[in-house]
Amino acid sequence: LPFHAAAFESAAGRLDQLPQPNAPEIAFSGRSNVGKSSLINKVLNRKSLARISATPGKTVTINFYSLPGARLVDLPGYGYAKSSQSEKARWSGLVEGYFNAGRPLRLVVQLIDMRHPPTADDLGMLDYLLQTGAPFLVALTKCDKLNKTQRAQRRASLEEDLAFCGSVPIVEFSAVKGDGVEELRGLFSEAAQA
Ligand code: GTP
Ligand code: MG
Numbered sequence: 001l002p003f004h005a006a007a008f009e010s011a012a013g014r015l016d017q018l019p020q021p022n023a024p025e026i027a028f029s030g031r032s033n034v035g036k037s038s039l040i041n042k043v044l045n046r047k048s049l050a051r052i053s054a055t056p057g058k059t060v061t062i063n064f065y066s067l068p069g070a071r072l073v074d075l076p077g078y079g080y081a082k083s084s085q086s087e088k089a090r091w092s093g094l095v096e097g098y099f100n101a102g103r104p105l106r107l108v109v110q111l112i113d114m115r116h117p118p119t120a121d122d123l124g125m126l127d128y129l130l131q132t133g134a135p136f137l138v139a140l141t142k143c144d145k146l147n148k149t150q151r152a153q154r155r156a157s158l159e160e161d162l163a164f165c166g167s168v169p170i171v172e173f174s175a176v177k178g179d180g181v182e183e184l185r186g187l188f189s190e191a192a193q194a
Contacts, residue, residue: 106192
């Protein structure tokens with residue numbers, strides 16, 4: 001895919017604002033602050049196309065980035081402790097509405113912070129993905145924050161935690177150092193062309 005040619009397309013805060021489902025979609029899911037927008041920017045080789053916030057929970061819309069042959073879909077983050085019940089209901093309505101809209105969804109990239117075990121919300125999201133049957137992979141983010149030994153330990157531990165997902169691809173990623181970026185580009189290109 002020509003990642004360099006991506007542009008911001010639109011932001012949807014309501015289901016009637018989703019763009020026409022006319023391109024293969026790759027969606028990014030994960031808790032607030034896990035690094036979704038940073039991963040998108042790194043893959044696209046752009047400094048700040050996707051907004052990176054110091055304030056978690058800031059992305060409360062579904063943001064669409066388009067490039068020839070694909071659309072990248074930045075889903076709003078979950079698990080922000082300060083969210084109210086009504087904010088959580090709004091999140092569920094928007095995200096479930098997106099998944100149930102019959103869109104050409106070719107891949108979901110589920111981001112999990114490599115430093116920690118999956119949260120209850122991460123496990124809930126993985127269960128949901130297994131239920132929907134959407135193809136997905138796991139990106140372990142912020143791997144630059146671990147040394148080599150820690151990284152091997154966390155990798156082994158996460159592989160156990162994620163065993164219930166079967167043979168899902170697991171990619172260690174750093175938006176700072178660039179680990180995993182070429183592998184992800186390859187997987188995204190394959191998914192979009194399948
Ligand atoms: P929401 O939009 O709020 O859901 O967050 P997000 O998942 O899009 O996270 P975002 O990309 O905004 O990153 C959150 C914070 O983590 C920022 O301060 C980033 O600079 C930092 N960050 C993201 N990825 C990495 C990484 O790979 N390594 C390091 N060291 N920091 C990262
Ligand atoms: Mg974001």
